[in-house]
Amino acid sequence: xxxxxxxxxxxxxxxxxxxxxxxxxxxxxxxxxxxxxxxxxxxxxxxxxxxxxxxxxxxxxxxxxxxxxxxxxxxxxxxxxxxxxxxxxxxxxxxxxxxxxxxxxxxxxxxxxxxxxxxxxxxxxxxxxxxxxxxxxxxxxxxxxxxxxxxxxxxxxxxxxxxxxxxxxxxxxxxxxxxxxxxxxxxxxxxxxxxxxxxxxxxxxxxxxxxxxxxxxxxxxxxxxxxxxxxxxxxxxxxxxxxxxxxxxxxxxxxxxxxxxxxxxxxxxxxxxxxxxxxxxxxxxxxxxxxxxxxxxxxxxxxxxxxxxxxxxxxxxxxxxxxxxxxxxxxxxxxxxxxxxxxxxxxxxxxxxxxxxxxxxxxxxxxxxxxx
Amino acid sequence: xxxxxxxxxxxxxxxxxxxxxxxxxxxxxxxxxxxxxxxxxxxxxxxxxxxxxxxxxxxxxxxxxxxxxxxxxxxxxxxxxxxxxxxxxxxxxxxxxxxxxxxxxxxxxxxxxxxxxxxxxxxxxxxxxxxxxxxxxxxxxxxxxxxxxxxxxxxxxxxxxxxxxxxxxxxxxxxxxxxxxxxxxxxxxxxxxxxxxxxxxxxxxxxxxxxxxxxxxxxxxxxxxxxxx
Numbered sequence: 001x002x003x004x005x006x007x008x009x010x011x012x013x014x015x016x017x018x019x020x021x022x023x024x025x026x027x028x029x030x031x032x033x034x035x036x037x038x039x040x041x042x043x044x045x046x047x048x049x050x051x052x053x054x055x056x057x058x059x060x061x062x063x064x065x066x067x068x069x070x071x072x073x074x075x076x077x078x079x080x081x082x083x084x085x086x087x088x089x090x091x092x093x094x095x096x097x098x099x100x101x102x103x104x105x106x107x108x109x110x111x112x113x114x115x116x117x118x119x120x121x122x123x124x125x126x127x128x129x130x131x132x133x134x135x136x137x138x139x140x141x142x143x144x145x146x147x148x149x150x151x152x153x154x155x156x157x158x159x160x161x162x163x164x165x166x167x168x169x170x171x172x173x174x175x176x177x178x179x180x181x182x183x184x185x186x187x188x189x190x191x192x193x194x195x196x197x198x199x200x201x202x203x204x205x206x207x208x209x210x211x212x213x214x215x216x217x218x219x220x221x222x223x224x225x226x227x228x229x230x231x232x233x234x235x236x237x238x239x240x241x242x243x244x245x246x247x248x249x250x251x252x253x254x255x256x257x258x259x260x261x262x263x264x265x266x267x268x269x270x271x272x273x274x275x276x277x278x279x280x281x282x283x284x285x286x287x288x289x290x291x292x293x294x295x296x297x298x299x300x301x302x303x304x305x306x307x308x309x310x311x312x313x314x315x316x317x318x319x320x321x322x323x324x325x326x327x328x329x330x331x332x333x334x335x336x337x338x339x340x341x342x343x344x345x346x347x348x349x350x351x352x353x354x355x356x357x358x359x360x361x362x363x364x365x366x367x368x369x370x371x372x
Numbered sequence: 373x374x375x376x377x378x379x380x381x382x383x384x385x386x387x388x389x390x391x392x393x394x395x396x397x398x399x400x401x402x403x404x405x406x407x408x409x410x411x412x413x414x415x416x417x418x419x420x421x422x423x424x425x426x427x428x429x430x431x432x433x434x435x436x437x438x439x440x441x442x443x444x445x446x447x448x449x450x451x452x453x454x455x456x457x458x459x460x461x462x463x464x465x466x467x468x469x470x471x472x473x474x475x476x477x478x479x480x481x482x483x484x485x486x487x488x489x490x491x492x493x494x495x496x497x498x499x500x501x502x503x504x505x506x507x508x509x510x511x512x513x514x515x516x517x518x519x520x521x522x523x524x525x526x527x528x529x530x531x532x533x534x535x536x537x538x539x540x541x542x543x544x545x546x547x548x549x550x551x552x553x554x555x556x557x558x559x560x561x562x563x564x565x566x567x568x569x570x571x572x573x574x575x576x577x578x579x580x581x582x583x584x585x586x587x588x589x590x591x592x593x594x595x596x597x598x599x600x601x
Contacts, residue, residue: 002478003471010473284469287430288530289458289486291451366457367430369465370421370542 003285004301007278015306018270022310023317025263026346030318030338031325032256038333039249042175043242044235046110051117052088052203053212054219055234057227062241064234065108065176067092067200070226075202081218083210088113089185090120091200093192097181098157099148107147108180109158111188116203121169121182135187136166140180142173142330147181159191173330260349267310268353271303275357279364286366299358300351307350311343376439378427378538378570379403383436385422385593396422398593399436404586406537409564409571411580414590420574421542423590427572428461428540429453441537458487462531464560466543468523470515476502476526477511480533487534501529505559521552528559539563541573545580557583 008015041048046064047055056078058068079087090112097107112122123136137158139147149156153166158181165181172180183191194200206215212230219228229237243249275282282295319339325332385397397419404410404427412420425431426438429445437444440456448456462483470479480498484491491497502511505525515523524544531539541560545553561583563569573580581587581601589597 003474003482006471006473006478280469281471284465284471285486286454287428287457287463288483289454289461291454294486365430367425369430369463369469370425 001298001301003281004298005305007281007298008274008302008305011274011277014270014274018267018274018306019310019313021263021266021270022307022346022350023314024266025259025349026311026314026342027318027321028259028262029256029345030315030334030342031322032252032259033338033342034318034322034325034332034334035329036243036249036252036256037335037338038329038331039252040239040243041333042331043239045172045175046090046092046120047231047235047238049117049119049121050088050090050112050203050231051119051205052231053206054204054216055229055231056202056204056219056223057229057234058200059225059227061227062245063238064092064201069194069198069200070202072195072197072199074223074226075199077223078202078204078219081215081222083207083215083218084204085207086115086205088116088203089199089201090116090203091185091188091192091194093188093200094178095159095181095191096157097147100150100154100156101148103148105146105148106178107158108176108178109188109191110180110182111185111192112182113185121172123166123182123184133164133166135164135184137163137187138167138169138182139165140173140330141168141170143179144168146174146179159193161191163187163191175331260345263346264349264353267303267306267350268356271299271306271350271354272357272360274302275299275354275361279360280368282361283364283366283368286364287369292362295361296358299354299361303350303354303357304347307347308343310350311346314346315339315342376403376442377406378441378572379439380423380426380433381437381439383423383426383433383438385419385426385431385433395593397426397433400590400593400595401436402588402595402598403439404570404572406570407564407568408585409561409573409583411584411587412572412574412590413576413587414596418590419593420590422593424540424542424572424574427538428463429456460536461538461540462534462536464524464528464531464539464541464544466546468515468520468527468547470523470527470530472515475512475514476507476518476522476529479515479526480529483530483533487536491534498529498533501532502526505529519552520547521549521555524548524552524556525559528556532563535567537569539569539571541571541575543575543577544573545575545577550579553577553579 058070061067075087078084092110095107095109097105112120121138149165153164156163156165206212216228322334379402381401383397383400387394414420426433437446440460445456477498480501481494484494507525545556560571564571584601587599
């Protein structure tokens with residue numbers, strides 16, 4: 001196996017090109033993978049932030065951002081179903097926001113009851129200990145340029161209602177180019193013009209002694225005019241909508257696959273060229289008694305060494321690049337396992353790329369050793 | 373009763389098809405005695421290298437039988453012939469065919485590894501062989517840092533790694549100057565005298581006659597002359 005290593009390091013220029021090809025592919029795959037992971041996470045971020053077990057939505061709502069009103073009595077009816085321990089409300093609508101300097105901007109306004117969940121960005125939950133008013137409005141720090149607030153608190157308008165922006169939060173930045181504003185349910189429904197007879201999302205917690213699916217079933221029977229989904233089901237549906245139905249996720253996924261294919265071609269070409277350059281040595285090896293398995297192992301080892309080194313270089317490059325990209329794409333997200341998981345396709349890519357090379361090395365006639 | 377240790381019987385080999393067909397060997401029967409240095413001579417295209425390829429299990433005859441250590445090897449699969457080469461036969465080439473990315477000692481150690489991957493102390497044995505051939509100060513040099521004569525000595529050391537009983541050499545002195553060529557002749561002769569190895573050398577070089585036990589001359593794929601020296 002020393003021969004495998006020596007063969008590739010002996011020609012450093014070619015080795016560098018191969019490593020560059022692999023690292024480029026790994027970089028692209030991890031970057032695109034991070035975009036996809038971030039996109040998926042952002043697509044259901046607010047659903048996941050709630051502590052509820054069940055979400056009730058209007059019929060046919062595909063994603064959190066596209067909720068439509070339901071009757072307010074749904075909440076009372078749901079509360080009466082055995083197993084439902086607590087209810088809360090969330091609403092969301094696009095609204096017109098007027099910046100302190102008078103410019104207008106569309107925002108996604110989200111309102112929620114204080115018992116929706118500790119992670120949900122609601123002033124009543126987040127600000128109770130920090131002196132915020134119950135009707136305060138929050139925005140994500142990454143949307144500062146869009147919101148155009150220079151000092152807090154700032155008096156602004158939302159749908160022609162006066163609002164007070166009091167705090168920045170993190171992790172809930174613009175997902176679709178439209179910034180989110182978060183406030184209490186009461187406040188949001190006032191800005192949206194919702195009456196008490198209306199709701200958008202009713203969230204339920206299930207008593208510990210009850211099965212979520214049983215309660216879901218009972219709710220479906222009791223409330224046939226709405227959709228009753230577990231939190232995970234609604235999150236999945238929302239992710240599915242944004243990634244598949246809008247085509248955005250497919251585009252990101254396609255770019256990741258293209259990264260893989262580009263890497264495959266580059267690596268395949270360089271490994272093949274390397275093998276063909278050493279084809280006489282493979283013939284010599286075979287003449288000297290090397291088995292086919294040994295010859296294949298040498299070529300494959302070379303490919304895997306290139307894959308491993310290229311992966312490390314690619315990962316070392318992509319981590320700071322994603323760190324920088326966060327300032328431009330706040331929702332980009334790299335799960336730690338993605339870095340490890342991407343090593344496998346890159347090694348698979350190199351193995352795949354070496355197939356043609358292995359074939360050439362195996363079919364070379366040992367008898368050619370006598371040609372001067 | 374012929375000595376069937378190493379040789380061919382009624383061997384014919386053709387290359388190409390139809391009009392382009394070339395008959396490299398035409399029913400050649402020739403055996404090489406154990407522990408002798410035999411020369412195969414003849415003009416270009418006479419079939420010398422084809423005969424060497426048959427003896428080295430690198431090629432199968434269209435007709436006839438090849439014997440290695442007295443055993444017919446015609447019917448063996450490619451994998452089985454590889455094992456025969458691995459255990460019994462070793463080669464020295466005109467173009468040396470050293471692995472360019474490996475040092476001299478690594479080249480020889482690889483020779484040991486190819487014969488027995490489980491063998492321990494390969495580097496020490498490789499060093500001993502190279503020292504024996506006067507290359508003790510060139511152990512870590514790569515082939516392109518060595519003179520042609522030194523490269524051929526490394527190639528012979530690699531061929532002798534694992535102590536194969538048969539050594540087949542194809543024009544081993546063709547790329548060397550007179551002094552280096554003579555040195556190689558002496559080394560291969562010593563393999564016969566000291567270690568009882570069977571050596572077959574294909575050559576045009578008349579200097580070899582001084583070191584050989586027997587000469588076979590081929591012409592147009594047939595044995596033209598046999599001579600004991």
